[in-house]
Amino acid sequence: MTAAIDLTQVSEADWARARDRLAVIRRLAKATERTREDVAQAASQIGCSVSSTYDLLARYLAAPQLTSLLPQQRGRKQGKSMLAPEVAAIINQVTEDMYLTRQKPRVSDLVAQVHIRCRAAGLAVPSRGAIERRLGARPASEVTAQRHGRKAARDRFAPAAGSLEAPWPLSLVQIDHTLVDVIVVDSQTREPIQRPWLTLAIDVCTRCVAGLHLSLEPPSATSVALCISQAALPKDAWLAERGIDGAWPVHGIPERLHLDNAKEFRSEALRRGCEQHGIAIDHRPVRTPHYGGHIERLIGTMMGKVHLLPGTTFSNVQAKGDLDPSRSAVMTLEEVERWLGHAIAGVYHREVHRGLGVPPLAAWEKGISGDDQVLGRGSPTTVSDPRRFLIDFLPIARRLVRRDGVSLHSIGYWSDVLSTWIGHAEPMIVRFDPRDLSRIYLLGPDGTYYDLTYRDLRRPPISLWEHRAALKRLREQGHAHVDEAAIFRAVEAMREIADQAAHTSKAARRQKERRRMVQQKQAVAAPAAPAPLETNDLPANGQQPHEQMFPFEEWN
Structure with missing residues (x-):
């Protein structure tokens, strides 16, 4: 099974190249009859050899996603620079101070200044290619904006x-x-x-x-x-x-x-x-x-x-x-x-x-x-895995797997599957739903998201806003170091205060309603068939709610 791609480590240049490949390979994949000439034409469009284009097509047919078309990395791992941190810092500093200015100096001027700074600091001089790669990793729109102005960047990169x-x-x-x-x-x-x-x-x-x-x-x-x-x-x-x-x-x-x-x-x-x-x-x-x-x-x-x-x-x-x-x-x-x-x-x-x-x-x-005059687009592209689709859009964090599990937001999480990755050298991708922190999702090396739950199953579900409010409360009380138990004690205390003040404070009622929605989300593990509308839910004339509304004008 193909190892999962660490999305946070993919460079902007590789993502851009995969996007360029996607339109060509997708069109080639949809062709019912493909000839070698078709593949050769596609190869010239994306700047690859014919054999490499066949390989890209096979990878896309096996998994029709943009990540299938990312350049395959050889040698050292993507994101691992051979430059010394001190040299990299000089390149970034000179780029900011000299190159990204309205004077618009040349790349050769940037290289010369970096070499001068490195020699003065007694550091190894980087090659021109290493400097250009670091410069190329910056967003082109931002480089244009700082060298030519925001209007020039909008004119060049904004949608027509x-x-x-x-x-x-x-x-x-x-x-x-x-x-x-x-x-x-x-x-x-x-x-x-x-x-x-x-x-x-x-x-x-x-x-x-x-x-x-x-x-x-x-x-x-x-x-x-x-x-x-x-x-x-x-x-x-x-x-x-x-x-x-x-x-x-x-x-x-x-x-x-x-x-x-x-x-x-x-x-x-x-x-x-x-x-x-x-x-x-x-x-x-x-x-x-x-x-x-x-x-x-x-x-x-x-x-x-x-x-x-x-x-x-x-x-x-x-x-x-x-x-x-x-x-x-x-x-x-x-x-x-x-x-x-x-x-x-x-x-x-x-x-x-x-x-x-x-x-x-x-x-x-x-x-x-479609109809007699217009050809329809056909059935839309459906979501094959709804759970995975939603998780792919949730916030990202990176965490190491330790003997006691994974720690996120100062809360411990565990699942038996983690025993396989204890001691894994690199942090692993974790996604979380801010509405409910009782469950997070770890992306395994096999490309599958695994559910992790609280290490202490006695903990109640809480949302990220409750967690942040608890941290703020603890710091106001003088707690310099906050542990998991203190966070949940603070959340419980805040919930008791909200319950007591529910009839007198809008803010407290708002907190209580948010908490109820988190608990309701946690309780619905297998939703039952929906009940029909009760008679007393309908108005006296028996009409549905939308039948009570008046027409409204639509604008052109």
Whole structure:
């Protein structure tokens, strides 16, 4: 079995080369009849020999992923430099101080200055090639920005206006966040908590909602990962779990994501996960809000519908008037999520979209199956392993496997499989879900993610925000060194305080509701079949929630 590739050790140059190979090899793999001439033509396009191209094709057919096309490393391990640390530090310092300036000196000037500094320090002089390799490892966009200015970098590397064209379903998906204009309540006390955050994904071609994620937490790399996962997977189980009787056929791996420049959209986990599954990323040019028009209009449409709900804050003071949203709030986070599901599957997807002239659902079906005039794209690329797909987008850490297991966030984790890798020389990749730290995922040398649980199984599930709050509390109390037991004692103390203050403090109710969601996630190991809607869940006229809404105008 092929050893797993350490994604954090792959250079930018190798990733770029694999991306260049992907389009050519993918096209070659799809050809039903391949001749040697076809392979020779592909070899000339990617700059390889014919035999090497055959080898790349075989590797891609065995595992159709971008990592199959990475250059195979020989000799010393990738990332292990032969340069002395002192020499490497001089190269970096001279590059920053002299080369990356608006004076735009030549590479030969950089090499000469590095040689002067090294001789003065009594160090071995590096070759020009070693210096150029270190320079080439820097992002080209950043080098251009520092030597020629930000405008030059945008003109050269920013997406062109035509890149927003989406000729078929899932060719381009936009994602963004918004605070929902409604206050949710605690599920037990029914006291107001806060406005939740909504992450939405829209398929630009059909204007269908591709996916969503609703949370009390501010936008993060995890909320983006959960939205992408929900967008790529079939929605039948999601709808059934919430008792929604409607069709939401949008699923499949998108070809490109169009995102703004927020921190969560530039995370390493998101970038590596997208490239692993062949998803391209385009970032919106700075100060060009019109590039995100489709997702912005969708958010505006959904917020217009939300203004019908009790507890709405509306979008401005004039519309709000003297209404107190906290007093009228009655819906929990789960109920708002269920309502949004009805609004999307039952209303938005079925109303005529003014920009398309047809409902988004009809546009999706036409884009997939085609008609007498347009050839459909066919079935979308499905996710073969949903668990692995989500894990590929979760935050990354690297940890050594020791005799007592793996330590992450000062918490010990263990699984019997770790006994195989005790003493492994290099740190291993670990991914974690910030919503629930009771389980993490270690990438083994065989390319499989293994579940690790608390070493002490008596510990309760906690989230990363609880963990950080506990650390802050302990440090405020003067604890310089924090161990696992102290963290969980602090979490338990904070939970007791939150329970006692639940009726008097919004912040405490918010903490309690977040904790309940972590415990609920932990308890649902094998979800049962969803129960039908209760009679008392429906309004007096017997209509579904989405049937109570009024039509809203769609913008072009």
